[in-house]
Amino acid sequence: MTKIIENLARIEPKIAAVNPQQPVTIIAVTKAVSVERTQEAIAAGVTHLGENRPEGLLRKQEAINEATWHYIGTLQTRKVRQIINTIDYLHSLDRMSLAEEINKRATKVVKCFVQVNVSEEDSKHGLPVSEVIPFIKQLADMDKIEVVGLMTMAPLHAQEHEIRTVFRGLKDVQQQIKALQLPYAPCTELSMGMSNDYVIAIEEGATYVRIGTALVGSESEGMQ
Numbered sequence: 001m002t003k004i005i006e007n008l009a010r011i012e013p014k015i016a017a018v019n020p021q022q023p024v025t026i027i028a029v030t031k032a033v034s035v036e037r038t039q040e041a042i043a044a045g046v047t048h049l050g051e052n053r054p055e056g057l058l059r060k061q062e063a064i065n066e067a068t069w070h071y072i073g074t075l076q077t078r079k080v081r082q083i084i085n086t087i088d089y090l091h092s093l094d095r096m097s098l099a100e101e102i103n104k105r106a107t108k109v110v111k112c113f114v115q116v117n118v119s120e121e122d123s124k125h126g127l128p129v130s131e132v133i134p135f136i137k138q139l140a141d142m143d144k145i146e147v148v149g150l151m152t153m154a155p156l157h158a159q160e161h162e163i164r165t166v167f168r169g170l171k172d173v174q175q176q177i178k179a180l181q182l183p184y185a186p187c188t189e190l191s192m193g194m195s196n197d198y199v200i201a202i203e204e205g206a207t208y209v210r211i212g213t214a215l216v217g218s219e220s221e222g223m224q
């Protein structure tokens with residue numbers, strides 16, 4: 001596999017070329033790689049790590065101290081307790097029962113992205129666009145939840161213009177929520193863009209990109 005430091009040296013200039021003024025945080029998605037490869041990412045200067053399963057997250061956390069942890073996968077309500085106080089960001093808040101469990105189990109405020117299914121594909125998790133604002137309004141009394149932004153995934157095999165439409169749709173709702181000036185939902189951030197579409201996502205305003213394969217690769221050892 002290519003060295004992570006080389007991958008990073010290819011990715012960072014592409015990000016900066018879009019708009020050097022736009023702050024973009026790269027989250028290295030390490031779900032498909034080993035602890036060793038994750039340590040290589042840290043050594044290469046990556047500071048934000050993303051995992052999509054509780055087991056994988058906890059395994060990486062055991063070996064790595066200094067990182068900002070992002071949980072990017074679907075989170076089952078019964079698994080909230082295992083991980084909620086070990087992460088810095090949750091990218092997959094998509095239902096009231098999950099919000100309630102987080103509010104019950106968290107010992108500090110959790111920075112959350114509400115996951116939106118902009119393309120409304122059946123296979124995807126996340127709220128349809130029309131339900132996002134009503135959902136966020138319902139979070140008003142949950143003192144452990146801060147909605148820092150919105151997250152989406154573009155359809156996998158879509159054409160560029162379709163992907164762009166999805167990212168634009170997410171930004172549009174994000175701006176509407178931000179304008180509401182809810183103290184618990186500043187909603188200034190956009191988590192969108194993966195290995196194949198992060199440049200498009202940044203062009204459409206992404207502030208967090210979640211990059212797995214193009215940055216750390218994938219290896220069967222880390223698969224679960």
Ligand SMILES: *Cc1c(COP(=O)(O)O)cnc(C)c1O
Nearest residue numbers: 029052072194195210211212213
């Ligand atoms: C796996 C995953 C990624 C990274 O995907 P790549 O195509 O490998 O970059 C990003 N976001 C989520 C939610 C994922 O599950």
